[in-house]
Amino acid sequence: MKILFRSWFLIRLIGHDVYRGALREKMMYSFLLLSFLFILLANVPYVVNDPGVFENQLPMATALQVGFVAINIFILLIAVFVSLSTMQNYLAFERLELLLFRPLRRWQIMAGVLLGLYKMILINWFLMTAGVWLVIVSHEPTLAFFVWKGFSVMALLGLLYVSLVVFFYSLLPNVIAGVMAVFVVIAGFGVPSAGRAFAGLSWPQLLEQMIGLALRLLPQIHALLAIALKELLIFRIPIAPAGYLFHAAFLMILLNIVACLIFERKSQF
Numbered sequence: 001m002k003i004l005f006r007s008w009f010l011i012r013l014i015g016h017d018v019y020r021g022a023l024r025e026k027m028m029y030s031f032l033l034l035s036f037l038f039i040l041l042a043n044v045p046y047v048v049n050d051p052g053v054f055e056n057q058l059p060m061a062t063a064l065q066v067g068f069v070a071i072n073i074f075i076l077l078i079a080v081f082v083s084l085s086t087m088q089n090y091l092a093f094e095r096l097e098l099l100l101f102r103p104l105r106r107w108q109i110m111a112g113v114l115l116g117l118y119k120m121i122l123i124n125w126f127l128m129t130a131g132v133w134l135v136i137v138s139h140e141p142t143l144a145f146f147v148w149k150g151f152s153v154m155a156l157l158g159l160l161y162v163s164l165v166v167f168f169y170s171l172l173p174n175v176i177a178g179v180m181a182v183f184v185v186i187a188g189f190g191v192p193s194a195g196r197a198f199a200g201l202s203w204p205q206l207l208e209q210m211i212g213l214a215l216r217l218l219p220q221i222h223a224l225l226a227i228a229l230k231e232l233l234i235f236r237i238p239i240a241p242a243g244y245l246f247h248a249a250f251l252m253i254l255l256n257i258v259a260c261l262i263f264e265r266k267s268q269f
Contacts, residue, residue, distance in 0.1 A: 007108060014112025015119065022086040022120035031078050032124060038070035039131040046139045060140055064147070064232050067132030071125070071154050072225065076185065078124050079161035083117045084178045087169060107260040114166055114256055121158040129154070150232035153224055153245075160219055160248055161185065163255040170262040188221035219248055 022028060044066075045059035090113065129151045136144045164184055168177035227241040 007105075010104060010108050011112045011115055014109060015115030018086060018090050018113050018116025019119045020116075021090050022082060022116065025082050025085055027085060028078055028082045028120070028124070031074050031082070032127065035070050035074035035128050036131055038074070039067055039128065039135065042066040042070075042132060042135045043139075060136060061234050063135055063139075064132070064150075064234055067128075067135070068151075068228065068232065068234075071128045071132065071151060072157075074128065075121070075125060075154055075158040076161055076182075079121055079158050080165055080178045080181055082120065083162050083165045084169065084175065086117065086120070087113055087166065088173075091173075105264065107264040110166070110170065110260045110263040111256075114162070114259075117162045117166070118159055121162055122155060125151070125155045125158055146231065146233060150228050150230075153228035153231070156245065156248055156252075157221070157224055160252050163252045163259070167255040167259045170259040170266070184218065185221055188219045191215055191218050191220045192222070217251065219251055220244060224248060 042063035045057075045062040048059075091109075129148060132151070133144060133147045136142075136147055161181060164181035165177055168180040171177070172180070223239060223244040226237045226239050227244060229235050230237040230239060230241075
């Protein structure tokens with residue numbers, strides 16, 4: 001118990017340093033400012049107040065769609081680029097302090113980095129979601145708590161994006177990690193189509209099994225976004241959220257464990 005407590009203390013300490021490092025990134029504030037400017041556009045449907053302009057949609061539905069797009073885009077940008085920059089700076093300039101801080105395992109360093117980046121993503125998600133929520137409650141006679149429930153899927157996606165960046169950085173410690181993370185996100189949109197395409201063709205059994213495993217492991221981004229849209233009461237999408245949410249959470253945990261083990265083994269300091 002004492003060892004676990006000490007490990008958690010060290011991880012939390014590193015996580016706090018990484019979080020403070022992320023708050024010093026000017027790039028993050030640029031993305032956050034752009035997201036707020038985008039979110040302000042959610043007021044337009046209420047200002048116009050003409051259902052014909054927005055295909056007979058209620059102003060609240062159009063405003064939520066604008067906020068949904070803004071948060072989805074900027075959470076991805078912050079998770080990939082700010083996380084990558086923060087991680088590179090932290091591991092490059094503070095490695096000596098980490099090396100002298102004994103006893104400290106290398107996996108604890110990576111776990112602390114993950115914790116700090118998670119805190120950074122969650123605070124950005126909270127601020128952006130609060131912006132959309134304030135737009136809705138300022139125009140509607142309701143507290144609209146379903147906005148927080150729907151956009152909570154964006155928080156999970158943000159954590160998943162960070163896990164992807166950290167995982168690829170443990171393999172390729174350069175900007176290619178960000179490119180690979182974005183590639184996996186894009187590939188996640190095409191999982192159903194790819195599954196149907198491969199199922200309709202004749203493949204060697206081993207190759208078919210490998211492709212099937214890869215498709216099952218890829219995060220199904222389209223399904224997670226559909227869950228968010230359903231919870232936001234914009235569309236009536238017939239989708240059961242439990243399995244997809246569990247899959248995303250399991251994949252995130254798996255990526256974190258593998259990243260920590262690789263960093264423990266390959267770290268040069």
